[in-house]
Amino acid sequence: MYVGAVLGPGVLVLPALANAAAGPASVLAWAALLALSVPIAVSFARLGVRHRGGVAGFVEIAYGRPAARAVQWWFYLVGVPFGVLGGALVGGQYIAYALGGGDPALIGVVLLAGAFAANYAGVRVSAGAQVLLVGLLATVLAVAIAYSIPQVRAEDFEPFAPHGWLAIGHAAVVLFFAFSGWEAASALADEFGDVRRATRRTLVVVAVLYLGLAVTTAGTTSEVPLADLLERAFGPSARLVTAVAATLLTFGAINTYLAGGARLGGRHGLTGLLVLCALLTAVALRLHVELDAVMRVASTALAAVTAAGLAAAVKLLRSRTAAFALGCTALVLAFSGVLLAVPLVVGVAAVVSARVGSAAPAGRSSS
Numbered sequence: 001m002y003v004g005a006v007l008g009p010g011v012l013v014l015p016a017l018a019n020a021a022a023g024p025a026s027v028l029a030w031a032a033l034l035a036l037s038v039p040i041a042v043s044f045a046r047l048g049v050r051h052r053g054g055v056a057g058f059v060e061i062a063y064g065r066p067a068a069r070a071v072q073w074w075f076y077l078v079g080v081p082f083g084v085l086g087g088a089l090v091g092g093q094y095i096a097y098a099l100g101g102g103d104p105a106l107i108g109v110v111l112l113a114g115a116f117a118a119n120y121a122g123v124r125v126s127a128g129a130q131v132l133l134v135g136l137l138a139t140v141l142a143v144a145i146a147y148s149i150p151q152v153r154a155e156d157f158e159p160f161a162p163h164g165w166l167a168i169g170h171a172a173v174v175l176f177f178a179f180s181g182w183e184a185a186s187a188l189a190d191e192f193g194d195v196r197r198a199t200r201r202t203l204v205v206v207a208v209l210y211l212g213l214a215v216t217t218a219g220t221t222s223e224v225p226l227a228d229l230l231e232r233a234f235g236p237s238a239r240l241v242t243a244v245a246a247t248l249l250t251f252g253a254i255n256t257y258l259a260g261g262a263r264l265g266g267r268h269g270l271t272g273l274l275v276l277c278a279l280l281t282a283v284a285l286r287l288h289v290e291l292d293a294v295m296r297v298a299s300t301a302l303a304a305v306t307a308a309g310l311a312a313a314v315k316l317l318r319s320r321t322a323a324f325a326l327g328c329t330a331l332v333l334a335f336s337g338v339l340l341a342v343p344l345v346v347g348v349a350a351v352v353s354a355r356v357g358s359a360a361p362a363g364r365s366s367s
């Protein structure tokens with residue numbers, strides 16, 4: 001379950017986006033984020049042992065309701081809509097490739113509509129189904145990596161940093177989407193039994209898969225890097241495997257994201273997400289917004305959520321480990337550039353909304 005919280009359909013396309021940003025040097029971004037994952041995972045595991053309520057709950061305990069609302073809004077208004085749209089477009093790309101044609105955007109919209117219909121019908125992805133999906137993804141990644149590693153050559157990494165060394169930071173921003181999910185240790189602590197052991201094992205599995213994927217796709221310009229790796233191993237017949245895997249992984253991840261986001265939105269949470277996703281999809285398709293931009297906005301929002309959780313860990317646990325992780329996450333956020341305005345604006349609006357809401361009853365009673 002923990003591996004599934006970290007792995008997702010993002011790994012199907014993020015290697016290509018990272019390579020577009022930094023070239024083969026994006027391998028260093030993968031390695032840096034894996035190193036950062038250790039203190040992040042440890043901090044959230046410790047929070048999960050001592051407290052309950054997830055990231056927003058930790059932030060509320062540490063800094064109050066207004067700060068917690070900012071975390072909720074980052075996830076509900078930005079992370080979920082941009083994340084599910086990005087995931088749907090990723091799935092659309094792979095399915096279109098596997099079928100040998102079709103409009104990736106249209107396929108992605110169909111996947112997104114199907115996930116909303118499933119949520120309205122009350123269909124949820126069970127823990128057992130999630131385990132199967134994660135097992136499928138891990139197996140596909142492991143097979144592709146094992147076959148491709150011997151074929152990696154030094155010339156695949158030349159030129160190593162065609163866009164300069166600072167581009168590694170920009171690659172880290174888009175890759176952060178693949179590293180969000182460590183906070184699941186706090187939400188699923190009751191399921192794990194031994195949280196620390198689950199954290200260690202998850203870190204090992206994710207490190208092996210991500211580093212292998214980073215090395216084997218270094219320098220790729222393909223929009224479907226995992227499909228290319230599978231075709232090297234199994235030939236054209238791998239296209240069917242790719243289509244099935246992409247469909248299941250994308251639909252499962254979107255379904256889970258929508259279910260979690262809907263709970264944050266209250267009674268009409270799912271309808272609110274439907275409106276947000278519909279507007280975002282219409283704008284993205286009308287303006288031909290690139291997948292890279294969609295994933296970067298989602299990554300920036302999720303990085304802000306992670307930073308808020310780590311800030312809570314610093315106060316509640318008085319942890320130097322959490323402080324170090326917070327500093328590194330803030331550095332990643334700095335490379336978001338103008339996109340950092342998204343969580344800043346949404347966060348300020350959330351804090352103001354919370355303060356106005358808490359002040360209104362007092363004002364009425366005093367009058």
